[in-house]
Amino acid sequence: GIQVEQSPPDLILQEGANSTLRCNFSDSVNNLQWFHQNPWGQLINLFYIPSGTKQNGRLSATTVATERYSLLYISSSQTTDSGVYFCAAPRRGGTSYGKLTFGQGTILTVHP
Amino acid sequence: DAGVTQSPTHLIKTRGQQVTLRCSPKSGHDTVSWYQQALGQGPQFIFQYYEEEERQRGNFPDRFSGHQFPNYSSELNVNALLLGDSALYLCASSRANEQFFGPGTRLTVL
Numbered sequence: 001g002i003q004v005e006q007s008p009p010d011l012i013l014q015e016g017a018n019s020t021l022r023c024n025f026s027d028s029v030n031n032l033q034w035f036h037q038n039p040w041g042q043l044i045n046l047f048y049i050p051s052g053t054k055q056n057g058r059l060s061a062t063t064v065a066t067e068r069y070s071l072l073y074i075s076s077s078q079t080t081d082s083g084v085y086f087c088a089a090p091r092r093g094g095t096s097y098g099k100l101t102f103g104q105g106t107i108l109t110v111h112p
Numbered sequence: 113d114a115g116v117t118q119s120p121t122h123l124i125k126t127r128g129q130q131v132t133l134r135c136s137p138k139s140g141h142d143t144v145s146w147y148q149q150a151l152g153q154g155p156q157f158i159f160q161y162y163e164e165e166e167r168q169r170g171n172f173p174d175r176f177s178g179h180q181f182p183n184y185s186s187e188l189n190v191n192a193l194l195l196g197d198s199a200l201y202l203c204a205s206s207r208a209n210e211q212f213f214g215p216g217t218r219l220t221v222l
Contacts, residue, residue, distance in 0.1 A: 030209065031209040031210070033210065033211065035213070040215070041149075041200050041202075041215065041216045041218070042213070042215045042216065043155075043202065043213040045210070045212060045213075048209070048210040050209075086154055086155075088154075088155075090209075098143065098145065098160055098167070098168065098206065098209075098211075099145070099157045099160065099168050099170065100145070100147075100155075100157060100204075100211060101157070102154030102155050102156075103154055104153065104154050105154055
């Protein structure tokens with residue numbers, strides 16, 4: 001099946017700093033999602049981004065499907081941005097439709 | 113518009129027991145997927161239900177079974193619990209490609 005790798009595994013920032021999280025995937029995908037998992041375990045949808053660029057406030061994401069990677073940008077980070085960030089994708093076609101494969105996550109800690 | 117809901121929030125069981133977890137999808141969604149998340153790991157796909165049938169299954173033993181009801185809600189059943197089944201169990205619902213997750217059920221097996 002598809003492999004999803006995220007980097008860096010850990011990231012420590014001071015409040016106000018910018019950061020870029022990367023997600024590489026091993027096969028062509030028909031969608032890609034970014035999530036933020038809060039300390040209580042809830043996965044919060046950030047972006048549904050099969051290709052192109054989207055922005056939502058201080059967050060933006062870019063997926064380059066032909067090169068099999070996606071980037072999540074966080075600008076002017078705040079302490080509430082702390083948590084684990086996951087990317088996830090299903091494999092295009094075959095019998096894997098809808099089955100999301102997750103990366104191992106990036107643990108983000110933002111200090112005041 | 114209520115999101116995905118799961119019950120119970122927490123559950124403690126002993127080895128060998130059986131457990132049933134429940135999920136109600138987001139309004140308008142017809143597909144429910146279940147995931148297991150061990151501590152420090154990303155969620156792992158268990159199975160997916162659509163039109164009351166299991167459509168896909170991940171690498172989980174037959175001790176893990178499920179059901180989808182006509183109102184699209186779903187149950188996850190785990191028999192003969194093992195210590196290694198301790199995890200956060202997440203339910204996701206979708207209608208097209210984008211999946212939305214519930215708050216999860218944290219299962220502890222003693």
